[in-house]
Amino acid sequence: MIAELSQLSEVAEPTAFHRFLRALDDRRSLLRVYTQNIDALEEKSGLTFGIPAEEIKGTSHRPSKGNAPAASSEVATTDICPQDDSTTSQIPLPLKETPKCIPLHGTLRSMHCMTCGHSCPLRHYINSLVSGVPPPCPQCTALEQTRQLIGKRAHSIGKLRPSIVLYNEDHKDGENVGKVVRKDLLGSSKGKSRTGADLLLVVGTSLRVPGTKRIVREFAKVVRSRHAAMDPSNLLADEPALCTRGLMGPTSPPQPSTERYKEPPVQTIYLNLDFPTPTSQWEGVFDVWIRGDAQAFAGMVHEELEKEKLAKEVGHERKRKRE
Structure with a gap:
């Protein structure tokens, strides 16, 4: 085999x-x-x-x-x-x-x-x-x-x-894998700030392997904390909003909130045909569940990237003509 x-x-x-x-x-x-x-x-x-x-x-x-x-x-x-x-x-x-x-x-x-x-x-x-x-x-x-x-x-x-690596088997290079994970979780220094992951995209996995589950949870925490550090105040001066942060599962509706917060950007995405089970283990981990095929998703994103590229080229051409 x-x-x-x-x-x-x-x-x-x-x-x-x-x-x-x-x-x-x-x-x-x-x-x-x-x-x-x-x-x-x-x-x-x-x-x-x-x-x-x-x-x-x-x-x-x-x-x-x-x-x-x-x-x-x-x-x-x-x-x-x-x-x-x-x-x-x-x-x-x-x-x-x-x-x-x-x-x-x-x-x-x-x-x-x-x-x-x-x-x-x-x-x-x-x-x-x-x-x-x-x-x-x-x-x-x-x-x-x-x-x-x-x-x-x-x-x-x-x-x-x-x-x-087979099921229930230790990775012989596990220590070196762990060093890369720690490096990415901590980010790197750039001037007075730190750079690192700002979006987590989890694709095509049932999330049943303990090590993978742990990595996903840790990165989800990091991307959220990094956004909070960059934008500590989400308070709006006007009307209250509906809080939809933290996807609890495929059947969990967004919970209304009377607090006045603006909606932060999507930071954790789960892309798969089925949501990982038990769903209770993933409460608050993913902002969005995209229920679909990874290849179809990639094709759609590719189209958007091409549109963006074309728009930039048109913009540059117009600027050149004006000059």
Whole structure:
């Protein structure tokens, strides 16, 4: 099954929603994408992709079992694979910039050793996956051959497994994922203010995975607190308004309020055909539930972006003629 999924993802093309994400990135409006998908189509759309490795100080050395390198194929390593002549590997190098897309559940592009953490492209082991026999780790094999040549006692050779995260399984790169999340939650300093996420868009997920649920809740809190810090006073001088903030669920009507507040901008959006259950867990988390298809949504937004682009071009042309 994994072999078939890997082959299908290799030939698959990015969707309209992937292109929408790329368009946001081109406009410098995209802070980060956290994806639960394992097909890596975000990278095909042109987004930088992967999990940044920890910065390693000092000289490179083979990591211990408890401190294995990131096995994601997105991280720069020297692979020891069947067609390679190399017998040594290096520590993953830290990326200069944090990738735009972070795969929360790994990808179908790589396999890693359960003993030493070494990573290899999954496509080299399709036949082994089809047969159901876990392939031996090429790095462990090479090191064991060296040990035999110098007369040292034999060590066990690790087995490779797909670098995807299964249910109820810890992410082997979870610490590095957590660092990116914390970085995005805190924002970055820019002059006297801090910049960070100002809109949360949650798309196509049932929100049943505990880790993902926690990330969504934390970002929802942050975007709201950031708006409150920038605009602490929502008081209007005139008539009272109907308070509709905080979507409680698909059947929950807006609650009237006699307090005089202006309506703040939408900051948290949930886009999916079905609302996550139980709905009580998501009271006050989302401002808006868009009940629809992600691809249709992306197409509509693309049309609006094109209209905006055309309007700007027309405006510039009129200004040029006046001058």
